[in-house]
Amino acid sequence: MSINIKLNGKSISLTHTEALSEVLLSLAIPTQGCALAVNGEIVPRAEWPTWRVNQGDDISLFQAIAGG
Amino acid sequence: MISDEAYIRYQRQIQLVEIGLQGQQSLEQCSVLVVGCGGLGSAAIPLLAGAGVGKLVIADHDTIDVSNLHRQTHYQQTQLGQSKVKLTRAYVEALNSQCQVRVVEAKLSGEQLTLECMLADIVLDCSDNMTTRHALNQACYQSKTKLVSAAAIGWKGQLAVYDYGQSSPCYHCLFPFERLATPTRCSEHGVMGPVVAMMGSVQALEALKHLTLEAKQTRANQLHLFDGLINQWQSLVITKDATCKVCQQATTESEAIQ
Numbered sequence: 001m002s003i004n005i006k007l008n009g010k011s012i013s014l015t016h017t018e019a020l021s022e023v024l025l026s027l028a029i030p031t032q033g034c035a036l037a038v039n040g041e042i043v044p045r046a047e048w049p050t051w052r053v054n055q056g057d058d059i060s061l062f063q064a065i066a067g068g
Numbered sequence: 069m070i071s072d073e074a075y076i077r078y079q080r081q082i083q084l085v086e087i088g089l090q091g092q093q094s095l096e097q098c099s100v101l102v103v104g105c106g107g108l109g110s111a112a113i114p115l116l117a118g119a120g121v122g123k124l125v126i127a128d129h130d131t132i133d134v135s136n137l138h139r140q141t142h143y144q145q146t147q148l149g150q151s152k153v154k155l156t157r158a159y160v161e162a163l164n165s166q167c168q169v170r171v172v173e174a175k176l177s178g179e180q181l182t183l184e185c186m187l188a189d190i191v192l193d194c195s196d197n198m199t200t201r202h203a204l205n206q207a208c209y210q211s212k213t214k215l216v217s218a219a220a221i222g223w224k225g226q227l228a229v230y231d232y233g234q235s236s237p238c239y240h241c242l243f244p245f246e247r248l249a250t251p252t253r254c255s256e257h258g259v260m261g262p263v264v265a266m267m268g269s270v271q272a273l274e275a276l277k278h279l280t281l282e283a284k285q286t287r288a289n290q291l292h293l294f295d296g297l298i299n300q301w302q303s304l305v306i307t308k309d310a311t312c313k314v315c316q317q318a319t320t321e322s323e324a325i326q
Contacts, residue, residue, distance in 0.1 A: 033248035037304040044309035045244050064243040067221035067259055068108040068196040
């Protein structure tokens with residue numbers, strides 16, 4: 001069953017539920033230096049390989065910044 | 069008791085019910101460590117000194133460059149090449165002689181960093197690189213000193229307060245890496261002055277709140293993302309990483325000892 005999610009505001013259709021890291025890999029999104037939140041909560045990087053994406057999830061992927 | 073002179077000086081702040089006389093008095097007793105005297109620090113420091121923080125410790129090893137002046141507006145073009153911390157100390161002393169300033173004209177690291185964090189009531193991370201950010205997080209975690217961390221580049225800003233409570237996350241839980249994909253320094257990437265000044269101002273605001281308000285009135289462990297191009301904020305809850313090298317290793321060690 002396909003599911004629909006949002007990544008940084010853009011709608012994306014997935015053929016089946018996948019782990020976060022699989023989604024990012026299949027979309028060929030570079031993630032070096034990035035953090036990620038699902039529905040307003042940060043998902044620690046170590047959990048990306050096991051965190052299942054669900055129908056309607058709103059994902060924010062953003063780069064860490066260090067300037068000051 | 070607060071002096072008549074101080075009462076008149078801080079009246080507009082004391083009038084706020086959340087601060088009051090009690091809040092003002094506690095500010096006078098507080099020591100704040102500010103690491104970095106660039107865009108973030110130069111916005112935050114005058115506000116902290118103006119608000120009546122009793123003691124400021126300011127650390128930076130840098131000197132003023134002409135390219136700093138578009139955003140670091142408490143320096144002057146007649147001061148190029150001079151020490152940022154020394155000039156900032158003079159600035160603060162002229163602004164508020166009731167605020168004691170101590171400067172560290174060096175890159176804080178190792179035991180000196182740990183000690184400075186331990187002595188502070190709250191720490192502001194106004195630095196410009198990931199190595200310092202991680203070192204500060206580690207030192208503040210060890211001494212359980214609250215950390216107000218902010219960063220800015222381009223049109224964007226990020227800010228979070230870490231309270232290091234028992235189940236609280238830390239900076240390393242959020243960003244468990246030192247290498248970034250893109251340049252992180254303003255010298256390499258450019259930055260809007262008002263964006264970095266805003267982030268520095270919010271750092272001062274958060275520090276003043278955490279130093280004066282009751283715990284239930286303040287929030288920590290949330291990441292606030294600001295986009296100056298569209299003028300929008302986004303807030304995210306920071307989650308503890310069960311495998312975090314900084315805040316989980318220590319827990320595991322203490323459990324092992326027990």
